[in-house]
Amino acid sequence: MQLSRAEVDDFINRSLAEDIGRGDLTTMVTIPAGTRLRASMVARQEVVVCGIEIAALTFRRVHQEIKVEVKARDGDKVARGAVLAVVEGDARPVLAAERTALNILQHLSGIATEVRKYAEAVEGTGCTLIDTRKTIPTLRNLAKYASFTGGARNHRIRLDDGVLIKDNHIAAAGSLTETVRRAKRATPALTVIEVECDTVEQVKEAAESGVDMILLDNMGVEDLRKAVAIVNKRCRIECSGGVTLETVRDKAMTGVDFISSGRMTQSAPAVDIGLDWG
Amino acid sequence: MQLSRAEVDDFINRSLAEDIGRGDLTTMVTIPAGTRLRASMVARQEVVVCGIEIAALTFRRVHQEIKVEVKARDGDKVARGAVLAVVEGDARPVLAAERTALNILQHLSGIATEVRKYAEAVEGTGCTLIDTRKTIPTLRNLAKYASFTGGARNHRIRLDDGVLIKDNHIAAAGSLTETVRRAKRATPALTVIEVECDTVEQVKEAAESGVDMILLDNMGVEDLRKAVAIVNKRCRIECSGGVTLETVRDKAMTGVDFISSGRMTQSAPAVDIGLDWG
Amino acid sequence: MQLSRAEVDDFINRSLAEDIGRGDLTTMVTIPAGTRLRASMVARQEVVVCGIEIAALTFRRVHQEIKVEVKARDGDKVARGAVLAVVEGDARPVLAAERTALNILQHLSGIATEVRKYAEAVEGTGCTLIDTRKTIPTLRNLAKYASFTGGARNHRIRLDDGVLIKDNHIAAAGSLTETVRRAKRATPALTVIEVECDTVEQVKEAAESGVDMILLDNMGVEDLRKAVAIVNKRCRIECSGGVTLETVRDKAMTGVDFISSGRMTQSAPAVDIGLDWG
């Protein structure tokens, strides 16, 4: 997931608007025009950087002559104390943009930092970490970008990116096989069809249905291995549910192709990044 | 902070748009028109509810004939297993709205649940819990509403809601007293002026400057008590920095009027609320 | 491709706005308030109906009390003289909406009527007719809906719906095999990858690359057959280029899975549908 310039701009504009409103009242009445400031954005803990260019653009959106020298790139893992960027310019817009720029960087880096922990945990297993649609509302694309930056490959970004058949769909259509058949006929020609299986029996039917991918939900390591054997490379396999930093590697080593977790995009805490003046 | 109907609508529309895109492909091709579903939104942990009406509106935005019987109100603290709402209607729109409605409710209730912990910790001290501008970008008003629902009183929602003078402003204007004087002359007539003090010496000057409120940043309990004595009710006092669930009550008992923390709005994890079918 | 209610509404609003502007000057100054009119929308040639509900909504958008009794459904093929809908209501809004409603219906039915000709030509061959991204700018989704209504299955609606590798991409990446490998690693997990082949040699490399689909561009019937044999069901095959009503069936019978044509969405003439008063 790459972000388009238009959506980054919209995000910055909305972020600034909600914070600045009619203007930074304090700065307008206390800082003389022409005062200059210099500050460094500093990581106060180990972080995987995400959003550094967006933060830089945020300063420049308030005043185009603010200079932001970016010292780290999205995806970099930096140690506590690392300088991520140096900001210099007219004091009024620098101060007006400060909180918004930090809020953006702290939030996106928070997600990337969390995702990286999972990505490192599955490294070398041949299994790919993917994300889910559990994200903070209205920030989906940013979350998907941060997740990709952290080291995951994206699953569906929107509901129109693919078909994921669950219990309710099968119940309504009659059978798994019939549901897959219907989906193959009515969707656009480039659509991938995935079906969720909760039991090993379902996996058998799914593997024979011509589906492109199977989602094994909330299965233990033993069942995952059985399912992998049944499928026997006829389609790709994703596993989800109960994925924590403790369990993720064991699950990944069962031979599934993908492993997904919602918590890493929905509940990642903001990381501590501050602005040091002077 | 109350939310206007217009901003709630905009939030719902944007949340649905980013998830549904051109349509819920899976549901469109598998669920026959006219199929009906019934489901309960259930708390899978103890939560302070926030956003239940927004979640209900989310279902109805997708299809106006979906019935949502709301069983809990924003601000209610409910036990694990509590049913928050019962949803019933056409299966296609119910399924299309499911993830978005849950994402909204899990996020907002996450903030309210976190804030409530702090609010309960200061209960009875005479000190009021307030929030900050550390929020997830573009979701400021929702965060302020969730914070208010959780039990905090709001500090500035935007930069134009009041004057908060910090080091940089004082350095630029020359002195704390001069900075306050300037602010009093140039701002709208109903503006409150607050000044941040890092030392007990600054508190003296601030208390004499005619400022409306003082922010004591990162002071220990001892210094907070000294500052309260110096101010002697000439203006209100807020304290911030190093506020955790462990420290918050001791700080609140020093006699300060307000205590603020950014972490509770910026890093609250999503709470676990699910949809049980049938 | 289904159209969301939001995009239909936006299309109607924009269509009406561009035609009505500040108001239907003629009607405002000549028709007394309260005058009523009744009219029938009549096909003046054989047409495949598309947009009849949108046309009905168009009248109601101008005045919600206009009654439109719809007599045909999208996808119906009707004979010359067929009544598609009966409109009745206040004369002013009926007259103000007339041209816009007709323009919509004539254009969309024009596409569906054209596509149906091709769809009928390939009927029973086992080959599926699909459309392309050659559409009138800003009307993509409507064109895709009309094409689906006419009888085609949709190919990519937008560039993010799948990967279609052409000469330029292969040249830049080094080789077909390497290009496919890259695409498989960097795209979202549910992405389909298709590669365009201009020669039978390329088809061999493509079939072995693990690609999901091959596009055979501008090949004659002989080469199409050879390609089908080489691929031997390892992936799906699309054929495009030089597709006319005369050639389409022969091409479809070579064993390719899909056949696509741009002309039917880009150059379909409006069909003749009129409004008969009284």
Next chain:
Amino acid sequence: MQLSRAEVDDFINRSLAEDIGRGDLTTMVTIPAGTRLRASMVARQEVVVCGIEIAALTFRRVHQEIKVEVKARDGDKVARGAVLAVVEGDARPVLAAERTALNILQHLSGIATEVRKYAEAVEGTGCTLIDTRKTIPTLRNLAKYASFTGGARNHRIRLDDGVLIKDNHIAAAGSLTETVRRAKRATPALTVIEVECDTVEQVKEAAESGVDMILLDNMGVEDLRKAVAIVNKRCRIECSGGVTLETVRDKAMTGVDFISSGRMTQSAPAVDIGLDWG
């Protein structure tokens, strides 16, 4: 009809957005950053160029450093094989913009090419070719611009551009004369009033009513001549209905001032213009 820069920009933005969506997936994952491309836009048939500057802007909107050397101007009639523009720049945005730029140019040049045929057919008769409100919905202004580029003078662009009284209006107001009188009193002072006449009798009443212009609908050459004689220059005369490339010149030579046709804007096929690489 000239197009404002704002509406051209909006058209380009919408056209690109509907095609590119979240990004040109193929190009992003296959083309290395910094790869450059050069291509020529070439007419593959005789065309009257329309939209060449819009097409050029379309490339530059995706990436401002793409160079587009425009070789033909809107309104030029060029032979098959003519190079309309040379495009050079970063391969990624050039490829992402390609289809949209071509779709725009093919559609607008299609209209201009069709209109030019009619314009040439009436050349030298003293009669002016004008267009109608039969256009593809939401593309009215672009169609009017293409029509003007092709050689027609515009009739009403929107319903508020003038008064055109038809049967229904007269029936509601009581008589042609009374309808004209009402319109003269209630419209803005610079409004032109035209009345449609289906019979020679109506022409007499219209000519005496003080109307500014008469529309003769679906009259044969004989009746047109009679009407011209009756009017005797008291007002201007437009003729419409049954206008084809075969009939247009004969009708134009009857002495009417204007001749209008809807088909040329509503059903013009896209012309064949392609991009040759290298």
Next chain:
Amino acid sequence: MQLSRAEVDDFINRSLAEDIGRGDLTTMVTIPAGTRLRASMVARQEVVVCGIEIAALTFRRVHQEIKVEVKARDGDKVARGAVLAVVEGDARPVLAAERTALNILQHLSGIATEVRKYAEAVEGTGCTLIDTRKTIPTLRNLAKYASFTGGARNHRIRLDDGVLIKDNHIAAAGSLTETVRRAKRATPALTVIEVECDTVEQVKEAAESGVDMILLDNMGVEDLRKAVAIVNKRCRIECSGGVTLETVRDKAMTGVDFISSGRMTQSAPAVDIGLDWG
């Protein structure tokens, strides 16, 4: 000039948004939910009513269950003390909407009241009062509606509503006659062409140029009479400049068709209309 529902809605939304912002803080914290209020909108001076339905909609926009019984219609001239409408409903939204509804009504009625004075002054002279493009920015259509309500006929609403040739245009094109000729060829077929004349000599050339209307700017009564004689009904005549309540009737009696004044739309004072509670 009639206002479309869409622009009225947009005006109300913007008016309320700029006043209410995040909510009527006072009302939210002081008025218990469910409190009801009743109030009358009363003219505190003689006024020509304009905007009464817009004011009523303003209340209902804030809360759809507010009842507004409208007692006067736009265009009515009412005496001091007249009740224009009775408002009843939930106290919170009534109070939140009060200032905005009054501001709208006071402003629009202010214009209508001012225009009516001029309209009455020219009554019976056969000359029609028209307005100009001198209006308060962004409120053009509302001003034109208020002016029409007051009793004037509208001149151009926008620059694309007709051609008005002045000194600068003639200087650039070479001569008045040539300028008129150019305009006749290049504008849409229903365009009226007016030319401004400052001297009696210019009037002669204009009358012979085939122009549709002449604007006599800043001429005294004597020159107006001469101009009327020269034109001798070959085209319509407008007079402007130095038009006051004292001079307007004398100018109107010279035989000109139209008389225009900018001051009545640009500088009309708000009229005094208040809300009486209970």
Next chain:
Amino acid sequence: MQLSRAEVDDFINRSLAEDIGRGDLTTMVTIPAGTRLRASMVARQEVVVCGIEIAALTFRRVHQEIKVEVKARDGDKVARGAVLAVVEGDARPVLAAERTALNILQHLSGIATEVRKYAEAVEGTGCTLIDTRKTIPTLRNLAKYASFTGGARNHRIRLDDGVLIKDNHIAAAGSLTETVRRAKRATPALTVIEVECDTVEQVKEAAESGVDMILLDNMGVEDLRKAVAIVNKRCRIECSGGVTLETVRDKAMTGVDFISSGRMTQSAPAVDIGLDWG
């Protein structure tokens, strides 16, 4: 009140759009491309300048190469005949922007000029002139800026800028004291609370309620003095009602802190500023 660049841009765009529409028809068809013009904006009466930079931006928005040399600054009081700016550039956009730029400058300077009269009348009394929410709908922020430019300090810009308790609020809450108590608990921590008093008795209760500010409405000079004595600096005092240029100074000298008037923003006539060519 400072205006943000975004709202100035939006205001200019809307102002130009409503005047220019599809283009300045007259200029397009009469002025040859490349013609240049030079003009001076001249005050035709004594004015306090407001909006000169906005007017300059208006010209440049239509064509970025128009040069506007600004000769006066917002807030300057200039004599009749003063040149405010010199405009030079391509004749077409200069003429197209002329009326809009003048309308903006005439309106905003009208308000500033009116406010300055009141500001000068209270100069040296120690009382501060403030404005109200009586403004022309949708132009609130511009009016507040013009008022500030004229010499007033702003009162509430929106309803969420502070609490102003009136009769209705007190009646609903029970008592003045209780109303103030409620407001103090439920509003954001930086909110100022003001209460309107109509009698000297109410002033006593208000002064003891802990309110931040008292509004004395429609009191004579004698009562104002009594109220000032009662309050005895426990809170700030505003006086409003019956404020005219004749009465304002006497009221200001009673010792009240603020004096407010709605008429100066709601009914200020446009000042006469013109464009002299050459």
